Amino acid sequence: MQPLTTLDIALRLGAALVVGALVGIERERKQRPAGFRTMILISLGSCGFMLAGVQTIADLPSTGQAEVSRxxxxxxxxxxxxxxxxxxxxxxxVRGLTTAAAVxxxxxxxxxxxxxxFILAGMLAVFTLFTLIILERVENKYFPEPHDEKDRNGDHSLAAAKLRGDAEEVIIVRDWNKRE
Known part of the structure; x- marks a missing residue:
């Protein structure tokens, strides 16, 4: 195997940047902990490690493949x-599991x-974005998270006040709960 040319390395790193950016844009739009630049850096870093492995195969053909696996x-x-x-x-x-999986x-x-x-990486990016964008809508429609906000007495006065937009009542309910 021939060592990689500068153009090969630039092309691979460029593709990693694009793939990371695609996922990062989606995460950034939702204001998740790992956003645009983080996902790009994760993708570039992973690409860099693999490029080191590919170079190892070129330099040491007999042991290189085992090194790439490691x-x-x-x-x-x-x-x-x-x-x-x-x-x-x-x-x-528990929050952030989707972001962790996206990482x-x-x-x-x-x-x-x-x-x-590149085709494999592109397909993975497309399926990842499909999961993060389209399947989120399916999940929200068919598996909504419960948004119960019961106060200590078990009634829904705080949640009802929030739904009505009655800020004064929300404050009263919170103050009442603090006294108990």
């Missing part, structure tokens, strides 16, 4: 830790660009 394994594990930074858990819910998938697309698998 790079992929380390990359996917490391990206899992990075994605975990987007996950927030509180008493009621992981964007890394995979970047790695594919490193191998010059």
């Amino acid at each position: 790079i992929l394994q380390g990359l996917m594990s490391g990206i899992g830790f990075l994605g975990a930074g987007a996950v927030i858990q509180n008493k009621k819910a 992981w998938v964007t890394a995979a697309a970047g790695a594919m660009c490193g191998f010059a698998e």
Whole structure:
């Protein structure tokens, strides 16, 4: 295998930038923790690691393929830790799992660009965007999250006041709950 030319490297990094930007734009529009630049950097970084692996195959054909496998394994594990930074858990819910998964998938697309698998990376980006944009609408329609805001007494006075837009009543209900 021949070492990569500067043009090959630029093309692969450019494709990784585009794939990361596509996912990043969607995440940024929804104001998620990992947005536009973060997704680009994740994709570029993954591509860079894979380019190092491709160069290793060119330089050391007998051991290079095993090294690429190790790079992929380390990359996917490391990206899992990075994605975990987007996950927030509180008493009621876990948030950020979709962003964490988007981080992981964007890394995979970047790695594919490193191998010059542009069609595969592009298809992954399209399916990722389909999942993040179109399937979100399906999920919201058929599997809505409950938005119950019961006060401590079990009634819905706070939620009802919010729905009516009665800010004064919201304050009164909150103050009442604090006294108890």
